[in-house]
Amino acid sequence: MPNSDDQPADSRADQPKPAIEPARNPSPTTSNRPGPLQGLRVLEIGEMVAAPYCAKLLGDLGAEVIKVERPVEGDRSRLRGPFPDDTPHAERSALFLYLNTSKRSVTLDLASEQGPAIFRRLAADVDIVVEDRPPGEFAELGLDYDALAKDNPGLIVTSITPFGQTGPNRANKSEHVNLYHSAGHASPFTPPSQQQSRAASKAGGYLGEYDAGLVAAVGTLAAVLGREWSGTGQHVDVSKQEAMMSLERVTIGRYANEPDPFSGRGPGGLINAKDGYLIVNTLEPRQWEGLLDTMGRPEWGKADWCREPAQRMERMAEIQQHIAEWAGTRTRDEIYHAAQSHGTPAGPVRNVEEVMAWNQSREREFFRELIHPEVGAVEYPTGPCRFSSLDWVGSAAPLLGQHNATVFGDALGYSRDELARLAEQGVI
Amino acid sequence: MVAGTEKPGPLTGIRVADFTWAWAGPQGSLLLSMLGAEVIKIESNARLDHARVHTLTAGSLTGGIDESPVFNDLNLGKRSLTLNLKKQRARDLVKDLVPHCDIVLQNMRPGVLDKMGLGYRELSKLKPDLIMLSSSAVGATGPERTYTGYAPTFACLSGMVDISGHPDEPPIALSGSVxxxxxxxxxxxxxxxxxxxxxxxxxxxxxxxSTEVMSSMMGEAFVGYALNGRLPERVGNRDRTLAPQGVYRNLDDAGDPQWTSIAITTDSEWDALKTVIADPQLDGESFATSTARRTHHDELDAIIERWTEQRSNQASVQLLQAAGIAAAVVHNGKSLATDPHLAERGIYQSVEHPLLGEVKVVGPPWKLEGANVPGPAPLLGQHNDYVLKEILGLEASEIDALVKDEIVY
Structure with missing residues (x-):
């Protein structure tokens, strides 16, 4: 629950009536969504970033995703923003809108008497459940893998939790800052003794939470393929901490084998240009030579004092000083294009506005417009991969409970009266 | 346990021809390998995977090309076939191999493999249902498609670096994890x-x-900018709106600083934190709401740190979690290796490498039936005979000739 001061009293005043679908329904219908995962049915009960990102990745590739939200409040990300005019509103949160494309939303209170039974009926008719409840909670509700698999032996349940389903930390709570640092991602190459004055920073946004969602999506699809062999589904246990650790496996693995592994870099790295930062990497000799050509200093490639990598390591401070002086009089883009023309990897630090305006993004149509009834036409990033035969099929995020009538009514067969009663009782 | 002898995985029977090198591509085929796929890594003395010789994090490695722990880590359980793709005969062998494979992975600069006659268009003629994945710095189309990059540069281009780091410091360069x-x-x-x-x-x-992969992991920043026109700023270890959140200094451990991360997201958690810390200064008006706490964050951090500095990170986490507050030990490589929770979860596993001996590696990132640590990385060319003889059916004399002509090289 967010703090009271983050939720103005009127934030839910114009909540949609759950039983009525808006005429301008931007969300997927139950069938005919093309994409590589067409026909795969997913039930998501997740909040914030990790579980919703996992289900979004599947939905954006054509899977049918039903998102189960708490009645009235919905996913906590609905109140996290950013918002238009910085005014909190449950249907206008950028975090929710991005992470819940290509889904339908139903509301269901699992704490109500009928809630678990309705959830079981939904889970009986899907391939995958993605959930992020604290370990043990689903078992208490009779909704753990074993219980759900009785009705649906092919079911895959993917559980995404901070520290996994087992182990002494399994019940611990965690937000992104906790997760990021619990996986050792801040300055993994800096020995602790050098981090004296101030803790290293996490990465921006919710990167570690996205990591967990991505890793979980891989495990989930693997279980779908594994079903072909075994004939049954399974419970996939994803610890966010371990998901993040797997992405620093090289460094973490080296520390597991030697107490103080050697770590060093070539010249370059983060440099300050006239209009901001960029990174230049010189891992290979030809890339170092490319940087020297870019700087108009090809003779240094043969100079006695920095010809060999070991010499460059030794005189790194001096070399970096030369690079900084040169870079300080040029723009990021001048250096970027010039270094690239000499085969040296470089990339300017771009802000979101610059990424959205970048020719490369535009020409590849990486950002696509979706129309949402509350925020209108907005451009969204389209996702991490593109398939030759299939265009991106993402659709705008659902309103809270927008699909109660279609999912509970048409799919589960509840009558209009029953739905009205369930709504009145706060079940849906 | 020693890995490499497990039962079939979800991808058993799937074969991958893997042209990838460095870190990004090999991580993709590593996950497939952990899931039971047979990954044939196509490499060459003429173009060594630089994880065999030197890496961004390890500088130049002193051992030989078969002794790199970095290479081992990223190539567990794969087969190695050496083919010198500069030679036409080697390219022909690739074409012979592809019909025996389901998947081709590659991360050369866009266009390079096509020029060798080994692009999707050619290979899919030989294997119509081929799945081919090409990963690159900024994609296979667009004006900058031929640009080159490593993890730190695509992280910059994606927008992620700009929003990462303390607000009063330069952004942090993200590296291998990218x-x-x-x-x-x-x-x-x-x-x-x-x-x-x-x-x-x-x-x-x-x-x-690669850049789009990273931009996709911060989508709310783009949508947020489209909605309100405000550029997201770097917030360090804090949250944009909820407070307090941060990383706090603990008692040192033998001279090494220790830290605890703490995150408050609700008023009830804030009340719990006040009870645990029991400092009357926390009762002030300036900390009464999340917005007020966000405004007075520096002041608040100093009070919290006075409490954390009196105890170890483990003691802090225990007290805070018991009160229902999100808190965790800030780990580094060394402390992860001895963490009891991770030990119980079995996240570190061992492989027996013929030259490096027993090496610990991070296991699969899911508890998933059929996902395993599939044994050590291959020695360069270790599976030449297996691929050329058993899959392609070449005679020993033909293989000898290919080696002599530096086609198998």
Missing amino acids: DLRVGTASAFAVLAALIHRKRTGEGQDIDLS
Whole structure:
């Protein structure tokens, strides 16, 4: 629950009536969504970033995703923003809108008497459940893998939790800052003794939470393929901490084998240009030579004092000083294009506005417009991969409970009266 | 336990021809290898994977090309076939091999493999339902498609670096983990394509931009900017709106600083924190709401740190979690290796490498039936005979000739 001061009293005043679908329904219908995962049915009960990102990745590739939200409040990300005019509103949160494309939303209170039974009926008719409840909670509700698999032996349940389903930390709570640092991602190459004055920073946004969602999506699809062999589904246990650790496996693995592994870099790295930062990497000799050509200093490639990598390591401070002086009089883009023309990897630090305006993004149509009834036409990033035969099929995020009538009514067969009663009782 | 002898995985029977090198591509095929696929890594003395010789994090490695722990870590359980693709005969052997494979992975600069006659268009003629994934710095199309990059540069281009770091310091350069995110996204795309192939019989040509993988992991920043026109700022270890959140200094451990991360997201958690810390200064008006606490964050951090500095990080976490507050030990490589929770979860596993001996590695990132640590990375060319003889049916004399002509090289 967010703090009271983050939720103005009127934030839910114009909540949609759950039983009525808006005429301008931007969300997927139950069938005919093309994409590589067409026909795969997913039930998501997740909040914030990790579980919703996992289900979004599947939905954006054509899977049918039903998102189960708490009645009235919905996913906590609905109140996290950013918002238009910085005014909190449950249907206008950028975090929710991005992470819940290509889904339908139903509301269901699992704490109500009928809630678990309705959830079981939904889970009986899907391939995958993605959930992020604290370990043990689903078992208490009779909704753990074993219980759900009785009705649906092919079911895959993917559980995404901070520290996994087992182990002494399994019940611990965690937000992104906790997760990021619990996986050792801040300055993994800096020995602790050098981090004296101030803790290293996490990465921006919710990167570690996205990591967990991505890793979980891989495990989930693997279980779908594994079903072909075994004939049954399974419970996939994803610890966010371990998901993040797997992405620093090289460094973490080296520390597991030697107490103080050697770590060093070539010249370059983060440099300050006239209009901001960029990174230049010189891992290979030809890339170092490319940087020297870019700087108009090809003779240094043969100079006695920095010809060999070991010499460059030794005189790194001096070399970096030369690079900084040169870079300080040029723009990021001048250096970027010039270094690239000499085969040296470089990339300017771009802000979101610059990424959205970048020719490369535009020409590849990486950002696509979706129309949402509350925020209108907005451009969204389209996702991490593109398939030759299939265009991106993402659709705008659902309103809270927008699909109660279609999912509970048409799919589960509840009558209009029953739905009205369930709504009145706060079940849906 | 020593890995390499487990039962079939979800991808048993799937064969991958893997041209990838460095970190990003090999992470993608590593995940497939952990899931039971047979990954044939096509490499060469003429173009050594630089994880065999030197890496961004390890500088130049002193051992030989078969003794790199970095290479081992990223190539567990793969087969190694050496082919010198500068030679036409080697390219022909690739064409012979592809019909025996389900998937081709590559991360050369866009266009390079096509020029060798080994692009999707050519290879899919030999294997119509081929799944091919090409990953690159900024994608296979667009004006900058031929640009080159490593993890730190695509992280910059994606927008992620700009929002990462303390507000009063330069942004933080993200490195190896970015490559592995790209590799993980590659595995995701390939599995989706396998599911699609099963249903339709169709193959796929997948274009993956490393930069786009990273931009996709901060989508709310783009949508947020589109909604309110405000650029997100760097917030260090804090949250944009909820407070307090941060990383706090603990008692040192033998001279090494120790830290605890703490995150408050609700008023009830704030009340719990006040009870645990029991400092009357926390009762002031300036900390009464989350917005007020965000405004007076520095002041608040100083009070919290006075409490954390009196105890170890483990003691702090225990007290805070018991009160229902999100808190965790800030780990580094060394402390992860001895963490009891991770030990109980069995996240570190051992492989027996012929030259490095027993090496600990981080296991699969899921508890998933059939996912395993599939044994050590291959020695260079270790499986030449297996591939050339058993899969392609060449005679020993033919293989000898290929070696002599530096085609198998």
